Amino acid sequence: MFAVDTHAHVFSKNDPCIATARYTPDYDASVGEYIAHLDQHHLTHGVLVQPSFLGTDNRAMLNAIAQYPERLKGIAMVEPDLCIDELVKLNQQGIVGIRLNLFGKELPNFSTSAWQSLLNHLSFMNWQIELHAPPAYLVQILPVLSPYKLNVVIDHFGRIDPVKGIADPDYQKLLSMLEPDQHWIKVSGFYRLGDCSKSISIATQAFQLLKEKGLMHKLIWGSDWPHTQHESKVSYSNVVHAFHQIVPELKEQQQILGENTQKLFLF
Template identity: 60%
Template sequence: MNSIDTHAHVFSAHDQFIATARYTPNYDAPVQSFISHLDKHNLTHGILIQPSFFGTNNDVMLKAIRQFPERLKGIAVVDTTATLEELSQLKEQGIVGIRLNLFGLPIPSLDTAEWKRFLTNLEILEWQIELHAPPEYLVSLLPLLNQYSLDIVIDHFGRVDSIPDITGSDYQEFLKLLNVDRHWIKISGFYRLGHSSENLEIAKKAYALLKEKGLISKLIWGSDWPHTQFESTISYELAFNALKKIVVDKQEQHMILSSNALKLFKF
């Protein structure tokens, strides 16, 4: 059975990064290393995510997909002014959606003419939209996205930041807004949730709440390799083993790694 790592990045320390990047890597994360990790863990496919430090220049990711077109697809970052033709060209190169990484940015105004045109183009292409944002942003954005027939993928458990925050109003409201027909949640980046002493427990509690919401068929896993800004403490092996600690049931592990992800990414 095919199985998928739905969240990884590739880059080189010598690549051209945007001037406004909040973080830039000083090491290489080549696609060959990612493929080696997939092979070692019996994963057949991977999804590359455009990192924020490249802005809207997706060339590094596109080059990596060209090297392994049968095994990789990508999620791009693009300007909202991108035309349907430009987006279609990306689709031909293995791109299946766009990412909004909103940390450090204001909440976008999705009700403007530009955004409406852009989101309609995503609908036409049958793309997904991936949201990396704190719960208070998600609470604002999810209702506005309901009018579009898009798969909405939410990164890293919805980025709840502490155990008390799980029961807080923003995360609870986020959970209420989730719809099993259109929302997908990544069981990924547990180490980005709160302090290191509690982040695995946060992930376990968040996972239990997502299951209670009936979303077991919409949960997918990503390694978040190469774990940018956490390189010294996290490895692919640790990220993969963490999944088994968060999701103890082997049938649920299989759904998350295989059937759920295959349905979303259509390999």
């Protein structure tokens, strides 16, 4: 059965990290290990996401995709002034979108000519833009992206504040802004929403709210392997089990892993 993990990372401890990295790994997360996890859990495909600590050097991810081109696609990090020819080259190597990881960073100035040009290129190429940002940022970014014909993918439930929970005014505002025509949400990274029992509860509440918003057909799942900064607390099996807790109905699990993901990633 077709099933996809839409969020994982590969890297080596020897890969050159950017100077401003908030975290640098001291271990390897190889594509071979990742494929083994997919096989063990009966997942047919995977999407690799460029980790923030490697910046715009996408080589490790591209090398991994090249080893399993039928099973893997990727989400790159790029500079906004990257030319269309380079984007086309990335497209040929299995890249289907870009990621903005804005934790610890200022909001980009999307009004610059470089950003407007990049967003137009993404629209033309039918790529997606993936946002990893707190709700306070997301509510500012979504209106900027709405004029573009882009799939906008929101990471990890929208990174709900562990203290404020779903009652956070910014999160409630985000929910009110979500448009089924443009927005996708990853029901992933639950353990980034607080300690284990609390995070499962917050993620479950968020899942129900997203369903109530009519977004069931726009939800996708990712393992977030190898669970950077949470490696000692979480395993691949843990996150699969948590997904089944958050989304207990088999039919909904299959829709999230299969039908929804197929529409977005076109495997």
